[in-house]
Amino acid sequence: MIITKTPFRMSFFGGGTDMESFFREHGGAVLSTTFDKYCYVNVRHLPRFFDYSTELSYSTTERVTDVDSIAHPAIRNAMKMLDMHEIRLTYEADLPARSGLGTSSSFAVGMLNAFYALKGRYADKRKLADEAIHLERVLCDEAGGWQDQIAASFGGFNRINFNADGYEVLPVIISPERKKQLNDNLMMFFTGFTRFSAAVQQANNLGAADKTAQLMEMYRLVDDAEKVLTDRNADLDDFGRLLDHTWKLKRQTGSAVSTDSIDALYERGTAAGALGGKLLGAGGGGFLVFYVRPEDHRRVREAMKDLMYIPFEFENSGTQVIYYTPETYEPRVDE
Secondary structure, rough: OOOEEEEEEEEEOOOOOOOOOHHHHHHEEEEEEEEEEEEEEEEEEEEOOOOOOOOEEEEOOOEOHHHHHOOHHHHHHHHOOOOOOOEEEEEEEOOOOOEEEEEEEEHHHHHHHHHHHOOOOOOOHHHHHHHHHHHHHHOOOOOOHHHHHHHHHOEEEEEEEEEEEEEEEEEEOOOOOHHHHHOOOEEEEEEOOOOOHHHHHHHHHOOOOOHHHHHHHHHHHHHHHHHHHHHOOOOOOOHHHHHHHHHHHHHOOOOOOOOOOHHHHHHHHHHHHOOOEEEEOOOOOOOOEOOOHHHHHHHHHOOOOOOOEEOEEOOOOOOOEEEEOOEEEEEEEEO
């Protein structure tokens, strides 16, 4: 039996510039972190006592005798890609899917990590990120960028650069005290709305030429935000003000990014003292994160009292195998 634990990610700056259609031509960068909310993938070989050969449990349960019959596209394609047979897979998570935290990509990374471990093979973080990108963007033909798979695999607070040759992951060098101060100044709330990121990406058509100016400015803001974090003489509150700026730019990149309800929630938070914030993910719903000075926390909590408040802490590990018991598996003769 294998159990993997894979974090969710929080993207602050540069979202949209991680789309291959954009960064192959213009370059791109994302400033993001993973945090202490996770998805767990449990995989083992299914004993041959049943009239089905594979059992999958996520938001529904599938029992099939043929991999091609699996309805879940990521599981079906991952099993075919890595030649997996006769497994029982269960998925559970600390936070809901389709909520702007890269949950589908965290699942993809954690599943691939579990599959390799079940085969007794080691896959490093870059291999897992690369194959999760290939799985979601090519094999499943889902619209979206590359940042989620990379963040979930590598973990930590990083600047991820994108160019015509691919990507590089650069940890943000920041003192523990300043990093804790940033963590303490961020507040996250669940809006209650969920959506499919790929559908939002398609609706927004982020690759359209008329969005290039906004995306280029969002790309430049990654440099500004990183300087705020790494320069100990800089005012950390500027990080919150830059969040407000990048959110306003992002809202211009597509009609599906925000809604009247989300705009009203955002305005309520800033009126109560938040210096800035953004909706996490492609847009359309999920989690709002605000930058709030400690003295204003109580007022912002009160202003957002009808939403669920989610405390969190940054994490640095990325995907991990947390339980490993290798199994002997002999393929069926007809496989």
